[in-house]
Structure formats: structure tokens, C-alpha cells
Amino acid sequence: MTLVYIPAPLRDMCGGVATLQIEAPTLDALLRALDVRCPGFYARVVEGGRVRPELAVAIDGEAATYPLSEPMSHVRDVSIIPAIGGGAGIEDTEIARRYPRTGQRRDRWFAEPPMGPHVLGLVEHLSREMELKAGTRVLDLGCGRATSSMFLAEEFGVETWATDLYAPT
Amino acid sequence: MTTSERSTNYRVIGTRPVRPDGVEKVTGKAQYGADVRLPGLLHGRILRSPHAHARIVAIDTSEAEKVPGVFAVVTHRDFPAARDVVQELGESSVNAMELSDNILASKKALYRGHAVAAVAATSPHIAEEALSKIRVEYQVLPTVLDVRDAMREDAPLLNETRFTKELGGARSEKPSNIASHIRFQGGNADDAIAGADVVIEREYRTKMVHQGYIEPHNATASWNADGTVTIWTSTQGAFSVRGQVAEILRHPISSIRVIPMEIGGGFGGKLPIYLDPVAALLSKKSGRPVKVLMSRTDVFEGSGPTSGTWIKIKLGVKDGKIAGVKAELAYEAGAYPGSPVGAGSMTMLAPYAIDNFQVDGYDVCLNKPKVAAYRAPGSPAAAFALEQALDEAARAIGADPLQFRLDNSAREGVRMVTGAPLAKVGHEECVQAILDSPHYKSPIEGPYRGRGVASGYWFNGGMQSSVTAAVNPDGTVNLIEGSTDIGGSRASLSMQLAETLGIRYEDVHATVVDTDSVGHNDVTGGSRTTFASGLAVYEAGMDIRRQMRERAAREWNVPADQVEYEDGRITWSDGAGNSRETSFAEQARTAPQKGGPIVGKASLSARGVGGAYGTHLVDVEVDPDTGKVTILRYTAAQDVGTAIHPSYVEGQIQGAVAQGVGWALNEEYYFDDNGRMLNASFLDYRMPTTLDLPMIDTILVEVPNPGHPYGVRGVGEVPIVPPLAAVANAIADATGKRFTELPISPRRLVEELHGLA
Known part of the structure; x- marks a missing residue:
């Protein structure tokens, strides 16, 4: 059984408690078990298959770069802490700086494009080269989830026609 | 002096052989980055922003390119688009976009000295002439230079799309210069302080200071026909230079070879890079090797000092124990996020066992150079605040300041504010070593003389x-x-x-x-x-x-x-x-x-890193007429694990104490209202010399680290943590006045002692 010390900013997710007892074979399993008790916890700590760079995990008192596969069976104590060198606010900085309209998008549909380069950033980049205004008609050919069309319609009030062979499931 | 729990069976460890690099360094034979000479070498120079905050409207390099002898000019446009990824640099981390923008500014100059363009020419003079022909159109913006001002809602924003990030993932409603906020909480600090016998509440400030390494930054690059590039440079990590250059230039790591030259000091300031990708691009464009050197003014204005800070502490003591602490720490990050406020927040209470605490840290951007690591980054300012509050509390209850620290000391198994339990550590041993020292047992007498103590902690890596x-x-x-x-x-x-x-x-x-x-x-x-x-x-x-x-x-x-x-x-x-x-x-x-x-x-x-503690003792004499502070005697005790080469360990401690004394008494970035540093030379930026310091006595306390076969703990950073507070406590003892703002310069002392402030 491992005693997990919940960092103060995440205690709201865990009903206010500072510590939880969890039994799990690996760090990943431990964080997923925590996510069951504290919904959303896993995504706050893990990103892209690793502990977020602004965080560190201390296992039995030692903060280091641990893989998610780190065995936990003999671990007594785990704390999630800010990285020693941390403090860098990194989330969304590129998108937000270069593409302010895109950066303001908070809903998941827009904020987490499903693949490739940030589609809205590209659309916003292109939109600066065009005179888009209310009533302009836009054809979005090969629209996928039509994210670009919705973005253009909401941001510029244009009328969009979108089509694709692909149908979202 | 050494007190030891370590094995005495070693044959080599603990001896003091002659250092291998000493003679070459003192005779000038050692090869530093500035000594690199190559056939056809060009000289690179950097154009820096004269404004602390300005939009870069346009850069016209055409006239510079026409100067005879100029081979290449680069600006941010020559960099490939950087990725929004973080690179770990040990005690600091860096976002590639921000690193790229710091090396050559794109849209905005965020501090005076921010690099905007670079030239390579056949001589430094031609390069400088070409710099004068680069036309940069700036739209000057209002500056913000104080950490508390930068936190205000109406402060000029360095980045209109930056929001305050919480560790919990939330972000602020409005854009802010506060890049992030962290909180550590345990027990109930408010209740504990409310029930205390003695409560100390104070605000403390420290100024931005520089590591002051003797050797300025330098880089020489040669871009080869096959796409490989060789870089000679002064760095604390050749592999991290390679990784950062690869990221910024989007070049394969294996095609970059970094040759680390001898280094003339770093102290954390040579973890980030400034010149290497610029030299590489200039070499690529010119087809010749290019060497770029910083001047001392460039180093002050355009490298990475450490944060100025504002810290507020409320501390309660009951029955001789620290009942609770509330602390707020705001650290200057400089132009981009990434101050050491996290480390400051995590180390502040580390020497003590405290159940009730709330520590809030703020990482704040303003129009100063982006800070870099500096020896135990974040910890000295935090100790400056806490150890003074403890000194006042001990005085208020009539306790001996060392005995008070001993009674409240952290030890194996005590949880730090992060929740992580301490392994075997040696804080109590350090306090005891000072208690037992001849220095502490000697009296301190005479007018305007005083004695101060302080402890400090660093994680080590x-x-x-x-x-x-x-x-x-x-x-x-x-x-x-x-x-x-x-x-x-x-x-x-x-x-x-x-x-x-x-x-x-x-x-x-x-x-x-x-x-x-x-x-x-x-x-x-x-x-x-x-x-x-x-x-x-x-x-x-x-x-x-x-x-x-x-x-x-x-x-x-x-x-x-x-x-x-x-x-x-x-x-x-x-x-x-x-x-x-x-x-x-x-x-x-x-x-x-x-x-x-x-x-x-x-x-x-x-794995098996051993964190470490130090406890320092200092006697000072204050001249009430001139404000000069003389360090009469200084003793530093430190848990060094096992001193592999004791002379080097003592040297680390003595050097760090010298830097800490300078930070306490004289050093500061002194800015005018427009963000121009007025003392960007060693003539005006006053670091201590041998004439300013007595011999620093050291006590090596050997509590072997169980995580290393020879018990090694890191020793180089801990000793810069206590001096700021120890000196301030000694000055308070000498004068009866509490100085909560650094540096405690002659001017500030005279003003305070004579009511002129």
C-alpha cells in the first residue's frame, strides 16, 4: 500500500483530502487508480505518456524523472510536486501567442484537434490573408470534423459550406 | 575541521592531492572559449535592444550587409519556427519557443539588452560598424520593473496571451504577468498562528543579482559542408547545449558536436544558451567559422541573473516550537516564465519540522533579463526571509538562536512541504557543530558589533x-x-x-x-x-x-x-x-x-540523491558613520556526506559564502525608470574581493548519504543559502535595527541608523 500525498492545488479534486492510500503495481496504475478517486487527476499529471514537464514525482522522498512503468509494489510514499527547475508556463503558449483567436478557444472540440498541426492555427494564419466578413461564402472541401468551418463561422460570421467523404463517428 | 560518521578505511577518499588543472589555469595555458582560433575565423557581434519593452516593427539589415568585410547578418527570421516543447536543464527548464525568442527577439524586445540581430565580419570592428547600420524600428512600450508592480492587474503586459497557470490546471480569467501560482499546504496554519505565544509578520525584499562568473559567455561554430556543425563553447553541459541547439535549429542531434572548453565559472548561469545557435547560423550563412563573445555589459544585460524577490512571512511560535508558518513568495522570472520560486517555496521550511504551513509562490514576468539558475536557485532569498523571522522569534522568547533551531530541526522521516519524507540528513549535526565551535564559544563584544546565525537547505540532483x-x-x-x-x-x-x-x-x-x-x-x-x-x-x-x-x-x-x-x-x-x-x-x-x-x-x-544542510555563524562590525559592514569572523558548518577531496569542499563553501556576503551587502541590478541597468560593469557592480573578507572557517560535517557507495552528497550549492540571513541577523544584533531589504548597503545602513530614509 502506497501513501500518496496530494498537492494542495489538486485536493479539491479529491474531496479536500491531503493523502490517499493506493495499491498499484506501477506509477501509471497508481495515477489511474487516483483518477478513479479524484476524477481528472490523471490528465493533470500525465501528458503524452510522461509526467508533465512542470511536475515531478517523489518516490519515498526522492524526486526524479520516473517512467510511468516505475514499479510501485515496495513504494511506501509518493508525492507529486512542481519540478525543481519549473515554473515555466508552457501550455498553449505558441498557439496563444501566434493565433490569439485560436488561443481563446476553450471548448474541447477546438482546443484538442485530433491530429497533425494545429488546424485552427493554420486557418487563422490563412484568414489574415483574406478579407473575411459577415456574409462571405466559404467552401470547406474535405472538412473532416468541420472544425475550420465552425471556427470561421463563429469568428467572422461567414457562411460556410462544408463537405467530406469522411463521416465522424 | 571535520566531524565524521564515515568509514575511515578509505585510502584515497579524504586525501588532498594536487588539483590536475591548477597550474595550467594560473599560467594562462588552459584553453578557454575565447582562445579558439581557426583558419578564416569571422567575428560575430550581437545587436541588443536599447529599450526595456518595445514592439519590433521592422528590422532593415540591408545597409549592414553592404559593409565591406561583412559575411553574414541574421535575425529571428533566420531561425526555423520553434516548437512549444520544454527542455530540462537540470536546475532549470526552458521552453524552446521562449529560448529561441530570448536568443533573437521576434516580435518584441522584452528587456534592455535583448538580442535582435547579429553580424559576422572579418574583424570585431567591422562587425560593430555593421551593427550600427542595422535599422530597427521600435514602438516603445511602458515597462514594469518591480515584482509587486508586475503582479498588479493594470501592469503593462509582457505577453497579452499569458494567463496565470495553477498547478491544479486552472488558469486566470484575464491575461497576467503572473505565469504561475503554486501552493503547498499542511495542517492549519491560520489556527496554529492564532493560538501562538509569539507571532512575527514581516515583508522581505531581495534584488536581482548576477552570478558574476569571471569568464563571459562565448561560442565558436563551424558549419561544415556535410551539414554537421562543430561548436566550441563555455558551458556547464555540452550535451544540453547540443540538445538546445538541435531544438532551435531543428537539426539532428547527431550532426552537432559540442566541444566544451575550460570554464571560468558558471554557478548555474551557463546552463542556458545565448550565442551558440547564432554563431552556428552565422557560420552556415557565411561558410566560415564564426566566434561570438559577450562583453561584461552584455553578460549583465543579456544573460541570466537570479530573481529579485518579495516575500511575506507570518510565523507563530508556541512553547518554543514553530507552531505555524504562512508565506507568500513572488519571484521575478524576467522576460519569460521560469523563476526558481518553486524551489524557494519547497526549500524555505526544509530545515525544520513544521506541521502547519501554507506557502504560496508566484512566478512573475517583467522587463528584466530572463533569470537563470544561480547556486541553489530560489533558496537563498527564501532563507533570507525565514531565518530572519526565526531570529526575531527566538529573541522574543529569549531562546538561544541555535538551540531554537535545534529544538525545531527536521530529521529523517520529517515531511517536507511537498509531502516527501526526508532521508538521512544532517541539519541537527550542523547546528550542533556550530554550537560546539570555538567561534560560537568565543564572546562578541564592543559597540556596533553583532553575531548572526542561519541555516539553509538544498535538494541536490x-x-x-x-x-x-x-x-x-x-x-x-x-x-x-x-x-x-x-x-x-x-x-x-x-x-x-x-x-x-x-x-x-x-x-x-x-x-x-x-x-x-x-x-x-x-x-x-x-x-x-x-x-x-x-x-x-x-x-x-x-x-x-x-x-x-x-x-x-x-x-x-x-x-x-x-x-x-x-x-x-x-x-x-x-x-x-x-x-x-x-x-x-x-x-x-x-x-x-x-x-x-x-x-x-x-x-x-x-538515484539515491542526498539533500544537504548548512548552518552558518558570522560576526560583523558596522561603522555607523560610513555604513560599512566589516565581516570579522565567519564559520560555516555543512553536512557534506563524505568529503572526497576536502580542499575542494572547503573551497566550494568559502566561494559560496563570498558570493552570499556580496548578495547581502552590496550586489544589485540597479535600474533607472526605463529599465536600463546603470551599473553593468564590475566597477559599479560591487562583488566582494579578498580584501573584503576574512578567512572563511569551515566545519565539514560528514553524515554519509546512504544512496551512494562512498556517501557523497552535493556540496556546492548549500553554502550560498544561509549567508544572506546570517549577515542580516548579525547586523540586527549589532545595530538593533532589522534590515528586511537587500542589499544592506552603506547608504541604506546610514539612512536607517540616522533616520534619513
Whole structure:
């Protein structure tokens, strides 16, 4: 059984408690078990298959770069802490700086494009080269989830026609 | 002086051999980055922003390019688009976009001295003339230079799309210069303070200061026809330079070779890069090797000092124990996020066992250079605040300041504010060592004389190291390693290898090699090298021992696990009178005939880091007429784990105390209202010299780190943590006035003592 010390900013997710007892074979399993008790916890700590760079995990008192596969069976104590060198606010900085309209998008549909380069950033980049205004008609050919069309319609009030062979499931 | 719990059986560890690099350094023979000379070498110069905050409307380099002798001009447009990814640099991390923008500004100049363009020419003078012909159109913006001002809602914003990030993932409604907020909480600080006998509440301020390394930043790059690039530079981590350059130029890591030159100091300031990608691009464009050097003013204005800070503390004491602490820490990050406020928040309470606490940290951007690591980054300012509050509390309850610290000390198993429990540590031992010292037992008498104490903590680091140890036929060993030798690591690593192999220190020759010649090594930072690279050296030594035992076992036709290796002797005995013996020297000599070269290797990510404490004691005399503070006597006790080479350990402590005294009494970035640093030279930026300091006495307290075979703890950073507070406490003792703002300069002292403020 491992005693997990919940960092103060995440205690709201865990009903206010500072510590939880969890039994799990690996760090990943431990964080997923925590996510069951504290919904959303896993995504706050893990990103892209690793502990977020602004965080560190201390296992039995030692903060280091641990893989998610780190065995936990003999671990007594785990704390999630800010990285020693941390403090860098990194989330969304590129998108937000270069593409302010895109950066303001908070809903998941827009904020987490499903693949490739940030589609809205590209659309916003292109939109600066065009005179888009209310009533302009836009054809979005090969629209996928039509994210670009919705973005253009909401941001510029244009009328969009979108089509694709692909149908979202 | 040394007090020790360590093994006394060592033959090499704990001795004081002559340092391998000393003579070459003092005779000028050692090769530094500025000494690099290559055929056809061009000289690069950087154009820097004269404004602390300005939009860059346009840059016209056409006239500069026409100057005869100019081979290349670069601006941010020459960089490929950087990615929004974070690189770990040991005690700091850096976002590639922000790093790229700091190296050559794109849309905005965010501090005076921010680089905007660079030129390569056949002479430095031509390069400077060309810089004067670059036309930059700036739209000057309002500046913000104070950390508290920068936190205000109506402050000029450095980045209109930056929001305050919480560790919990939330972000602020409005854009802000506060890049992030962190909180550590345990028990109930408010209730504990409400029920306390004595409550101390104060605000403290420290100023932005520079590490002050003697050697300015430099980089020489040669872009080759096959797309490879070679970089000679002064750095704390050749591999991290390689990684950062690869990221910024979007170039394969294997095509970049970084050759680390001798380093003239770093203290954390040579973890980030400033010149290397610029030199590389200038070389690519010009087809010639290019060398770029910073001037001292460039170093002050355009490299990475450490944060100015504002800290508020409310501390309650009940029955002689620290009942609760509430603290707010706001640290200047400079132009981009990334101050050491997290480390400051996590180390502040580390010497003590405190159940009730709330610590809030704010990482704040403003129009100053982006800060870099500086020896125990974040911890000295935090200790400056807490250790003064403790001093006041001890006085209020009539307790001896050291006994008060001892009564409240952290020890093994006590949880830090992060929740992580401490391993075996030596804070109590340090306080006790000062209590027992001749210095503390001597009286301090006379008007305007006073005595102060303070403790401090640093985590120390582990991270990745790789070494190769090649055994030669004459019984010597070449130790091939990749950790910049900034504080004596060639000696401390050679000594650990000699100890492991049971050979003489003089028979090990250590060389720090380039990035093509050894496996990955993280930076020399976080006081990690003697610990982590030492662990790799130990493993490589054990690898050699294993190979020699196996060869002997084969020759003797006995099981290898029955063959012993001790003090360079390889023996087998069956306990019935039959025995065999060979030696390291014999195996080395006969290796060519008995299976070929013996090479030990190790690559590892070090675990078992031992954090460390120091407790300092200082006597001062204040001249009430001139405001001059004289350091009369200084004693520093530190838990050093095992002092591999005690002279280097003492040197680390003495050097850090000197820097801490300067930080306390004189050093500061002094800005005018427009964000121009008015004292950007060593004439006006006053660091202590040998004339300003007495001999710093050291007490090496050896509490071996159980996570290292020789008990090594990092030693280089801890000793800069206590001096700021120790000096301030001594001045309070001498004058009866509490100085909560650094530096405690002659002007500030005179104003305060004579009511002129």
C-alpha cells in the first residue's frame, strides 16, 4: 500500500483530502487508480505518456524523472510536486501567442484537434490573408470534423459550406 | 575541521592531492572559449535592444550587409519556427519557443539588452560598424520593473496571451504577468498562528543579482559542408547545449558536436544558451567559422541573473516550537516564465519540522533579463526571509538562536512541504557543530558589533551520467567523462575510481570530452557531478573489477564468484590451503595477451540523491558613520556526506559564502525608470574581493548519504543559502535595527541608523 500525498492545488479534486492510500503495481496504475478517486487527476499529471514537464514525482522522498512503468509494489510514499527547475508556463503558449483567436478557444472540440498541426492555427494564419466578413461564402472541401468551418463561422460570421467523404463517428 | 560518521578505511577518499588543472589555469595555458582560433575565423557581434519593452516593427539589415568585410547578418527570421516543447536543464527548464525568442527577439524586445540581430565580419570592428547600420524600428512600450508592480492587474503586459497557470490546471480569467501560482499546504496554519505565544509578520525584499562568473559567455561554430556543425563553447553541459541547439535549429542531434572548453565559472548561469545557435547560423550563412563573445555589459544585460524577490512571512511560535508558518513568495522570472520560486517555496521550511504551513509562490514576468539558475536557485532569498523571522522569534522568547533551531530541526522521516519524507540528513549535526565551535564559544563584544546565525537547505540532483574507463598496460587508467569540471570534478571522480580499483590517484587521468566521444551526460548543475557521475565512475570501476576477476578465474579454473578483489589485489582461496593471487597492475600489463583491452563502462540515471544542510555563524562590525559592514569572523558548518577531496569542499563553501556576503551587502541590478541597468560593469557592480573578507572557517560535517557507495552528497550549492540571513541577523544584533531589504548597503545602513530614509 502506497501513501500518496496530494498537492494542495489538486485536493479539491479529491474531496479536500491531503493523502490517499493506493495499491498499484506501477506509477501509471497508481495515477489511474487516483483518477478513479479524484476524477481528472490523471490528465493533470500525465501528458503524452510522461509526467508533465512542470511536475515531478517523489518516490519515498526522492524526486526524479520516473517512467510511468516505475514499479510501485515496495513504494511506501509518493508525492507529486512542481519540478525543481519549473515554473515555466508552457501550455498553449505558441498557439496563444501566434493565433490569439485560436488561443481563446476553450471548448474541447477546438482546443484538442485530433491530429497533425494545429488546424485552427493554420486557418487563422490563412484568414489574415483574406478579407473575411459577415456574409462571405466559404467552401470547406474535405472538412473532416468541420472544425475550420465552425471556427470561421463563429469568428467572422461567414457562411460556410462544408463537405467530406469522411463521416465522424 | 571535520566531524565524521564515515568509514575511515578509505585510502584515497579524504586525501588532498594536487588539483590536475591548477597550474595550467594560473599560467594562462588552459584553453578557454575565447582562445579558439581557426583558419578564416569571422567575428560575430550581437545587436541588443536599447529599450526595456518595445514592439519590433521592422528590422532593415540591408545597409549592414553592404559593409565591406561583412559575411553574414541574421535575425529571428533566420531561425526555423520553434516548437512549444520544454527542455530540462537540470536546475532549470526552458521552453524552446521562449529560448529561441530570448536568443533573437521576434516580435518584441522584452528587456534592455535583448538580442535582435547579429553580424559576422572579418574583424570585431567591422562587425560593430555593421551593427550600427542595422535599422530597427521600435514602438516603445511602458515597462514594469518591480515584482509587486508586475503582479498588479493594470501592469503593462509582457505577453497579452499569458494567463496565470495553477498547478491544479486552472488558469486566470484575464491575461497576467503572473505565469504561475503554486501552493503547498499542511495542517492549519491560520489556527496554529492564532493560538501562538509569539507571532512575527514581516515583508522581505531581495534584488536581482548576477552570478558574476569571471569568464563571459562565448561560442565558436563551424558549419561544415556535410551539414554537421562543430561548436566550441563555455558551458556547464555540452550535451544540453547540443540538445538546445538541435531544438532551435531543428537539426539532428547527431550532426552537432559540442566541444566544451575550460570554464571560468558558471554557478548555474551557463546552463542556458545565448550565442551558440547564432554563431552556428552565422557560420552556415557565411561558410566560415564564426566566434561570438559577450562583453561584461552584455553578460549583465543579456544573460541570466537570479530573481529579485518579495516575500511575506507570518510565523507563530508556541512553547518554543514553530507552531505555524504562512508565506507568500513572488519571484521575478524576467522576460519569460521560469523563476526558481518553486524551489524557494519547497526549500524555505526544509530545515525544520513544521506541521502547519501554507506557502504560496508566484512566478512573475517583467522587463528584466530572463533569470537563470544561480547556486541553489530560489533558496537563498527564501532563507533570507525565514531565518530572519526565526531570529526575531527566538529573541522574543529569549531562546538561544541555535538551540531554537535545534529544538525545531527536521530529521529523517520529517515531511517536507511537498509531502516527501526526508532521508538521512544532517541539519541537527550542523547546528550542533556550530554550537560546539570555538567561534560560537568565543564572546562578541564592543559597540556596533553583532553575531548572526542561519541555516539553509538544498535538494541536490541526480540525473544522467556516462563514463568510460580504459585500463592501460602500465597500470594507469584513462577516465573519459562528459561532466564540465567546474568545481574539481576531474579530481573527485578520479579519486573515486582510484578508491574503487585500489590504485593510486596519480594513476587515473580524467578528461572531459566532447559530445561525440562519450555517452550522454546531463549538466554540471544541481551539485550532482561528484554524486551522480561519481556513481557512474564507481559502476565503471566495478565493471573493470568484474572483468579482471573473471579473467583470473578462467586462468585459475575456479568459479569467478569465489575470486575476491580488494585494494587492487585479486585473490582466490579454497580455505584448505590452496590460494592464488594476481593484481590490478598484473592484469593491466597482461591484458593484450589475455583477452584484449579492459574497458569499464557505465551509463545511469542516478538515484539515491542526498539533500544537504548548512548552518552558518558570522560576526560583523558596522561603522555607523560610513555604513560599512566589516565581516570579522565567519564559520560555516555543512553536512557534506563524505568529503572526497576536502580542499575542494572547503573551497566550494568559502566561494559560496563570498558570493552570499556580496548578495547581502552590496550586489544589485540597479535600474533607472526605463529599465536600463546603470551599473553593468564590475566597477559599479560591487562583488566582494579578498580584501573584503576574512578567512572563511569551515566545519565539514560528514553524515554519509546512504544512496551512494562512498556517501557523497552535493556540496556546492548549500553554502550560498544561509549567508544572506546570517549577515542580516548579525547586523540586527549589532545595530538593533532589522534590515528586511537587500542589499544592506552603506547608504541604506546610514539612512536607517540616522533616520534619513
